[in-house]
Amino acid sequence: MAMQQVLIVGGTSAIGEQVARRLAVRGAMLYLTGRDGGRLASIADDLRVRGAARVAPEGLDLTHGPALAGLVSRAAQALVGLDTVLFAAGLLPDQARVNKDANLLRETLAVNATGAMVVLNEAAAYFEQQGHGQIVAIGSVAGDRGRATNYAYGAAKGALEIFMSGLRQRLQGRGVQVLLVKPGFVDTPMTADFAKGPLWASPERVTKDIVRAMERGRSVIYTPWFWRWIMLIIRHLPERLFVRLRF
Amino acid sequence: MNRHESWGRYPQATPALVTRLTDRRAPLPPSDHPRLVYGNGRSYGDVCLNDGGEVLLARGLDRFIAFGAATGVLRAEAGVLLSEVLDLAVPRGWFLAVTPGTRFVTLGGAVANDVHGKNHHRAGTFGCHVRALELVRSDGSRRECSPTQSPDWFAATIGGLGLTGLIAWVEIQLSRIPGPWLHAESRRFSALAEFFPLSEAADRRDEFTVAWVDCAARGANLGRGILLKGSFAPVAAGRGTPPKAHGRLSVPVTPPFSLINRLTLDAFNALYYRKPEDAGLTHYAPFFYPLDGIGHWNRIYGPKGFLQYQCVLPPAVAEPALRELLARIARSGEGSFLAVLKRFGGRVSPGLLSFPRPGVTIALDFPFKGQATLRLLDTLDAVVAAAGGALYPAKDARMGPAMFRRSFPALERFMTFVDRGFSSGFWRRATL
Secondary structure, eight states: OOEEEEEEEEEEHHHHHHHHHHHHHHTOEEEESOOHHHHHHHHHHHHHTTSSSSSEEEEEETTHHHHHHHHHHHHHHHSEEEEEEEEEEOOOOOHHHHOOOOOHHHHIIIIIIIHHHHHHHHHHHHHHHHTTTTEEEOOOGSSSOOOTTHHHHHHHHHHHHHHHHHHHHHTTTTEEEEEEEEEEBOGGOOOOOOOOOTTTTTHHHHHHHHHHHHTTTEEEEEEEHHHHHHHHHHHHHHHHHHTTTTO | OOOOOTTTOOOOOOOOOOEOOOTTSSSOOOOSSEEEEOOOOOOOSSSSSOOSSSSOOOOTOOOOEOTTTTOEEEEETTOOOHHHHHHHHGGGGGEEESSSOOEEEBHHHHHHOOOOOHHHHHHHHHGGGGGEEEETTTEEEEEEEEOSSHHHHHHHTTTTTOOOOOEEEEEOOOEEEEEEEEEEEEEESHHHHHHHHHHHHHHHOOEEEEEETTTTGGGGTOOOOEEEEEEEEOGOOOOOOOOOTTTTTESSSSSSSOOHHHHHHHHHHHHTTTTTOOEEEHHHHHHHHHHGGGGGGGGGGGGOOOOEEEEEEOOGGGGHHHHHHHHHHHHHHHOOSOEEEEEESSSSSTTOOOOOOOOEEEEEEEOTTHHHHHHHHHHHHHHHHHHTTTTTGGSOOOOOSSHHHHTTTHHHHHHHHHHHTOHHHHHHHHOO
């Protein structure tokens, strides 16, 4: 897999930035988007020092629908071609706040689901025509089953998973890889307020798994690996039992 | 809130508030608590601890800003580790102009403690190679400092124990190397008197020198040890890859008691001294960072942790004062696993509170055994004070205000630069 001309949506997210670093060291060209233009500029400088052949940042707010139109072609134009699109943006609000604020619920879906789908559908069309490429999205174990503490986020990630599954089937035999990454608990600024335990992983660890899965052209991965087994059990718990659990 | 540890794991501290820094351009978050920046926690005592205060975690400031592949000038955020600098610099033919004995410290920590290394006799301290830095103060002001721009703030911040404000970024001058390999040589010396001429000769010829001393030896053997010296070697000399085992070992858990006791200590010291003299090529990692190859090596001291003790003794009295220190340690039976001896050179650091100065420095570590250990270190203080020497705050967990004042004549002047919103466990203890 080439990974030499890469669009990363959510370049200021911990996972997006770490993946960008790994690709920069290999001399890749990167088109990064992020909501915070100042931090995006700092990250772009860093990636240039690390060896990226080109870094083009674009300030982008995923909740602003019109801005998403044509993003993939803007990236392809800036990098003179495109072989990979990674959607790594994420918004994880406190569910209790979402329950009182309908706008926050809309925003959660706009960033994690709608925004992702709009961008990745454009990527699918671009790669389908090109005859090769890779589409990668960061899902979540939260998308495997709705829990009281994060079901807005979980619903968005679950929708993204179904969307990715559909993309994969659509692009079967067209030379386009479609990878959904489902991280467990990752110690990032997004989860700064959570109490950490032994199940937590560093973004570096998760990133290593992501890049390996991209190289191998995988379809769905859990990272770290043990989440696959945890979620296998959780997904198969009978609803009657599941609703009584508190975690 | 979680406990915070320094590398010595003594004392332990519980901050009231922990905040992650991720954006170097952002102002400091407002706070009612005295705050302190925590880098990677590799200083030994409490200069990086802030019991009851706010701790600002700096590891999230880990971006490079600019690098001149032709000039060796690197500007990076203060939370970047020296290991990350080396990963970038070494393949491009550059190395840190000064490196301490671990590469797992942040740039900000290296500046705040004005760290030194095996080439102090030539290159001085880390601060001698800092070209500029940016200071972010509690009052919202930002100040770019260099030897020519706000030089007084620059001098206060080099070795300033993180008390002059947040260091947002640092610009350093790297030094050219032919490759990652060094020619290294070890030589035994059978008594302290032999160390001085041997290391003087080595300092004239070699870029890097350091000695290990057998702290368990007494009488005629007092001060025996091994001198290690080395210089970067031409690239053609290096063959193969660095040993695979490096970095794989780790102490996975803290044993319930210290594994360092009289028995293991005497055995280790006696065996180590008999290690054959050796010369040859070595990769930079095992040469500069032998202990980095063992993750969490600090755990071998058990749950109570350990104390480091590093002093510098003026040249004229270094030999008798060292002899007295070693005699007191040997008599106490406390011994030290890793006693490191090094002659400092004459290159002066810009830092007001910089520790290195001409003379001889010795670094020792002691498993913490309560009052007995603290009493021993007090008796060592007496020797250092009488010799006109100084103690190193980055390694300290117990010195009193008198010893601190004695060690740093510029302390009064330094105090005028301290950010009123900042403090540390060390600072509250040593400036009572």
